[in-house]
Amino acid sequence: MPAPHTDDIALRVRAIESLLVEKGLVQPAALAAIVETYETKIGPHNGAQVVARAWTDPAFKARLLSDATAAIAELGFSGVQGEDMVVVENTPTVHNMVVCTLCSCYPWPTLGLPPNWYKSAPYRARAVIDPRGVLTEFGVELPPEKEVRVWDSNAELRYLVLPERPAGTEGMDAAALAALVSRDAMIGTGVATSSSGAAR
Amino acid sequence: MPALPVENVDGLIATGATARMTDDVAPRFRPGDRVRVRNINPTTHTRLPRYARGKMGTVEADRGVFCFNDTNAHGEGHKPQHVYGVRFAARDLWGEQAAARDTLYLDMFEDYIELHVA
Structure with missing residues (x-):
């Protein structure tokens, strides 16, 4: 139909x-x-603050990876569809990507409401069986030796991807770094680059 | 059901309603356990994706005790139980076309999985 x-x-x-x-x-x-x-209040700019803090504060990053809900709440983000959070970290050897095949589960306090494509049947069906094909369509090419981990948020946990900090950003503070973190990078259908932005 | 009053909106959004439960339930599985997803096909509400049924995975994390959607959705009680992060090899789900290293993670209620005895 x-x-x-x-x-x-x-x-x-x-x-x-x-x-x-x-x-x-x-x-x-x-x-x-x-x-x-x-x-106006809740959107990917919240998640970008979480990521930038993790990139600049190793102790916060450790808390974020061990108890994401509590660490995110430290920045004032909590509530509906973010009651039980898990943060998964991208590394040189692992790329994480989030989907909800059953409906459209999404971490609202950190990312806001999901984009239409996230709720679409094609994304939900293909992200699990052909994640690399989907990533290519998003402009993300990964080397074959990198493990792609797909997180299907089928139960009550909500997932946020901690992207890799881009090279060449060593001198930047958290506010400047947050501007590099796009929504897609926190879903895992994008990556953060030294010129990417939260606009997307 | 009374309508949500505007003055409660901010509090509701900021608090939400966790499905996590405080019941002291002993876990049946531990990280590292090899498990098989039960091949069950409820016609009612379930959080068990069809593509995982009958597949083998490895328990990676114990997420804690949660209300069981499959019964709660039908007014049949919370049936509190542990939920586990279970890792599947992409090839175990999709066959040889999947990349050898790729993996997929699902949150499995205890009722969805059984211990695999080799």
Whole structure:
């Protein structure tokens, strides 16, 4: 079945929303507050701060890898869809990549809401069986000797990738480093480079 | 069910609701154990991806005790149990076309796996 046109979905969502409001199941002000929170406050810039801190503070990095939920909460990020976090570290020999084949599980407090492609059937189906093919389409070429680890977040844990710190960034502070950390690098469909940015 | 009031939104988002449980349940598996995923095919809610059923993996980590979605989703209780990070070789899941070194990790409820006796 072809995917319904975006306009059709928008129309359907509006119809459902007005029904929910009419029936008193949803307060429009609460809905607006939730949307505003994920549009302006919670997004990949949070995760980028976590990564930059880990790159610059070895003790924090150790805490992050042993108890990610608590370490991330130190920076003030916690809550819905990030209650039980696991951080997986990219190294010269391992590249991690996150998917949710069953639905669209995603670490909201650090990355915000998932992009549409993350929720799409093709990504969910192909990330597990052909991760290298998917990575190539994202522009990530990995040497064959590097292990690709796919994390299918099927239960209640939520995964965040700690990308490798790019070469040539030795003099940069955490704020400058955070600007190099893209959303895709923290999903594992991208890598951090000395010129990549959180815009993506 | 009363509607979520706007004044509760921030607190709810910041707190969430963990599925982790405090029940003192002894783990049946340990890191390093070789396990086989049970070939079960529930018609009801499950977090067991079909592609892993019947496959062999290795327990890598004990994630702690969690509420079991498969029963809780149907009002049949929390059935608290350990969840394990289980590592699978990509080739054990997908055959020879997969890269030899590649791996896949799943979080397996205890009810999904059984010890493999060689």
